[in-house]
Amino acid sequence: MARRPDREPDPMSASPIKPASALAIGLALAAVYVLWGSTYLAIRFALQGYPPFLLAAIRMALAGSLMYAVLRFRGTPPPTRKQWIVLAKLSIFMVVLSNAMVNLAETQVGSGLAAIAVASMPLFAGVFAMLRGRHPTRMEWAGLVIGFLGVIWLGIGGELSGSPLGLVCLIIAPLAWAWGSIWSRDQDLPEPFMAAAGQMLAGTLWLVLAALLHGERITTMPSASATAAMLYLVVAGSIFGFTAYIWLLHHVRPALATSYAYVNPPLAVLIGALIGGEVFTQHDLGAMAVILVGVVLITLAKARSATPAKPARETNVDAPAEEPVA
Secondary structure, three states: OOOOOOOOOOHHHOOOOOOOOHHHHHHHHHHHHHHHHHHHHHHHHHOOOOOHHHHHHHHHHHHHHHHHHHHHHOOOOOOOHHHHHHHHHHHHHHHHHHHHHHHHHOOOOOHHHHHHHHOOHHHHHHHHHHHOOOOOOHHHHHHHHHHHHHHHHHHOOOHHHHOHHHHHHHHHHHHHHHHHHHHHOOOOOOOHHHHHHHHHHHHHHHHHHHHHHOOOOOOOOOOHHHHHHHHHHHHHHHHHHHHHHHHHHHHOOHHHHOOHHHHHHHHHHHHHHHOOOOOOOHHHHHHHHHHHHHHHHHHHHHHHHOOOOOOOOOOOOOOHHHOOOO
16 A cells, blocks of 8 residues: 555546535545655665565554455445455556565665656656546646656656666656556445555455565564654554545545645655755655656546536555555
8 A cells, every 4th residue: 555656446447525624624634645755765664674675564464454354344345356356466566566576676765756757657657547538638738748758857867867777666666556547447445444454454465475476575673763753654554644635535625635746745855854864865866756757637627527426436655646656
């Protein structure tokens, strides 16, 4: 769930808006912005005691088990056998190739830089939607062109270009998250919270396999700070952040609910600088600005063309449709 990154209902087909107080909406937005924006740095701290794939496996196992147990206690039906198969396939993209790739990337690059790269996800989602027959508007085309210019700028000449592993991982992560988000729209899935829990549980098995293939093991007891960061990812990122986001989809306009797509990256950069001591060049910040301009244009274009539709059933774990699992 990351985020972020985590984690998604299609914001353009969310269920009807229900009345809510300004205070409740403000708190929910703050939760999505801060919790998902901070997960990138939490990953970096957790990696000081846990290897990347095992970190993701432990996080998903704990968050998925807690969510599944609570949902079943409240009477939510479990996924059917067919739905479990779909969730197992979907978790390869949304958990392993997204969340775990961000973890692996952060063994090489800073958390803020990872957040900047991950911000490109809506651009890839727009391309995949176009390939599946959706015709972008002029504003969406402008957003795609501008956004991808920012992605190219980010990958050339900056810190990311000096880390081949980080660069590859941060290309795979948004690609996989975008494809999983688009592909899942045609699949039979349970309601969003159960789908997220099932996806995390199914993804745990793939992550354990990936950890074994990667030769990962925990030979010494992780530090208290690394464990605290891991638990923060479980509770704050995967459970509270996702819950706040789903609540927003039912109580505010989609454009506001998905505004985290362009708020979280600069917030992650700020958190990385203030708390993690990370340093960013003008190159990195300039590329981020260009990417976010593209994302904003795409988001506004979707908001203008939105029409009422049936409730969505997408299942991103952390972050959602605009941001791969951090």
